[in-house]
Amino acid sequence: MRTLEMAGTHVPVIGQGTWRMGENPAERRREVAALQQGIEQGLRLIDSAEMYGEGGAEQVVGEAIGGRREQVFLVSKVYPHNASRAGVAAACERSLKRLKTETIDLYLLHWRGQYPLAETVEAFERLREQGKIGRWGVSNFDLDDLQELSGLGASACATNQVLYNPEARGIEFDLLPWQQAQGMPLMAYCPLGQGGALLRHPALRQVAEAHAVTPAQVALAWLLRQDWVIAIPKAVEPTHLRLNAEAAGLHLSAADLALIDAAFAPPTRKQYLQMV
Numbered sequence: 184m185r186t187l188e189m190a191g192t193h194v195p196v197i198g199q200g201t202w203r204m205g206e207n208p209a210e211r212r213r214e215v216a217a218l219q220q221g222i223e224q225g226l227r228l229i230d231s232a233e234m235y236g237e238g239g240a241e242q243v244v245g246e247a248i249g250g251r252r253e254q255v256f257l258v259s260k261v262y263p264h265n266a267s268r269a270g271v272a273a274a275c276e277r278s279l280k281r282l283k284t285e286t287i288d289l290y291l292l293h294w295r296g297q298y299p300l301a302e303t304v305e306a307f308e309r310l311r312e313q314g315k316i317g318r319w320g321v322s323n324f325d326l327d328d329l330q331e332l333s334g335l336g337a338s339a340c341a342t343n344q345v346l347y348n349p350e351a352r353g354i355e356f357d358l359l360p361w362q363q364a365q366g367m368p369l370m371a372y373c374p375l376g377q378g379g380a381l382l383r384h385p386a387l388r389q390v391a392e393a394h395a396v397t398p399a400q401v402a403l404a405w406l407l408r409q410d411w412v413i414a415i416p417k418a419v420e421p422t423h424l425r426l427n428a429e430a431a432g433l434h435l436s437a438a439d440l441a442l443i444d445a446a447f448a449p450p451t452r453k454q455y456l457q458m459v
Contacts, residue, residue: 263296
């Protein structure tokens, strides 16, 4: 699978999301198996957060990567209300315990909260120096947030994770171009939309039929047309995992992209950053 450089290493452009995992004990075995199958398909980047299932998703990940830790690039996120000097350290320790690992490869601030960015960055840097995280980054930051972060001299921010799919493309006006110019990868969450409406849209279905693929694969290929973008779809079904991995090799034509643009217009002005 195609890779890009992030946090000092090469990671696949399609990874695995874990939002909503760890919420139902009856699904745990299936979720663990799905993550393991995804790793085998080349989806070696796994994204989680202490928020997901209030630690339940991290526990699922920890079980899934047992004996496979060296194969996986592990991402997790800290709640904003835990983003103080002491809070970040304590939250990271809890995440490490749930993940059953000594190091989180990339640790993100989930969104901005009450604590100054300088305080959170200081806490992240301390964790990095201690070897408890490899690199740090942010999530749900708009351009002004990233510029403020840069003003702190915080050049070590490895990524920004935001909502991005054909239905939510406001970041293309300013945020994505800025990150691309900085060589800062953007991690796209909810790349397949929510609730299934995006994947039922006639435009995606028409492109999918032309390539004999699925609308989900079209949505992923549409994201990956951009440089410095990583998609982290969640999947539990083995077939979906395989199709997600294969989407990295799908190339859309100019006509395909024009059809999608006609259905989901690119932004022509600054928009508020969308979040879920």
